Amino acid sequence: MKYGSLIIEKKEYVYLKRLLNISGYGDDNVVKKSLIKLSEELKTAQIVNEEDVPVDVVRFNSLVRIASDNGWEKELQVVIPMEKNVTLNKVSILAPMGAALLGYSKDDVIKWSFPGGEQNIKIVDVKKEMRLKGIDVII
Numbered sequence: 001m002k003y004g005s006l007i008i009e010k011k012e013y014v015y016l017k018r019l020l021n022i023s024g025y026g027d028d029n030v031v032k033k034s035l036i037k038l039s040e041e042l043k044t045a046q047i048v049n050e051e052d053v054p055v056d057v058v059r060f061n062s063l064v065r066i067a068s069d070n071g072w073e074k075e076l077q078v079v080i081p082m083e084k085n086v087t088l089n090k091v092s093i094l095a096p097m098g099a100a101l102l103g104y105s106k107d108d109v110i111k112w113s114f115p116g117g118e119q120n121i122k123i124v125d126v127k128k129e130m131r132l133k134g135i136d137v138i139i
Contacts, residue, residue: 001104001105001108002056002105002106002107002108003046003054003057003105004046005041005044005045005046005103006041006042006044006045006046006102006103006104007045007046007048007053007054007057007103007105008042008045008046008047008048008059008102008103009047009048009049009050009053009059010047010048010049010050011050012059012060013042013045013047015060015080016042016093016102017042019080019081019093019094020035020038020039023035023094030096030113030114030115031094031095031096033113034095034096034099034100034112034113035094035099037099037112037113038099038100038102041103045103054105055126055128056105056106056126057103057104057105057126058078058101058102058103058104058105058123058126059078059102059128060078060079060080060093060102061077061078061079061128061129062077062078062101062126062127062128062129063075063076063077063126063127063128063129064076064077064078064101064123064125064126064127065123065124065125065126066101066121066122066123066124067121067122067124068119068120068121068122069119069120069122070119073124074089075089076089076090076091076097077089077090077091077129078091078093078098078101078102079091079092079093079098080092080093081093081094096112096113096114096115097114097121099112100112100114100121101121101123104123105123105126106123106124106125106126107122107123108122108123109121109122109123110122110123
């Protein structure tokens with residue numbers, strides 16, 4: 001891990017903790033396992049101000065190019081649950097893939113459990129999508 005622990009922006013951290021508290025982790029065992037792992041990682045995360053988040057860290061709305069050790073590569077966007085859209089490759093932060101990526105950075109390799117089993121995922125690139133409304137509107 002490039003920065004030693006997850007890096008999460010303060011407002012996104014507050015929003016994520018609220019989501020995790022009300023989600024109850026759901027009934028799906030893979031989702032539950034992912035969210036429990038994310039909750040554990042949040043205990044040691046660096047919680048920082050907006051201006052202190054490195055540009056290559058996966059955040060809410062980040063466009064992320066990932067590659068697996070199985071040989072596939074994909075670009076997706078990590079979004080809040082109400083913006084998820086499989087057709088547009090928008091993955092909820094509460095989905096196993098979204099939970100796996102948040103707070104990690106470019107070139108990190110993550111070992112995570114997914115519905116198809118455990119995989120190593122490498123973050124190939126991270127871009128921040130510019131948005132008119134921020135997380136403030138939701139909180």
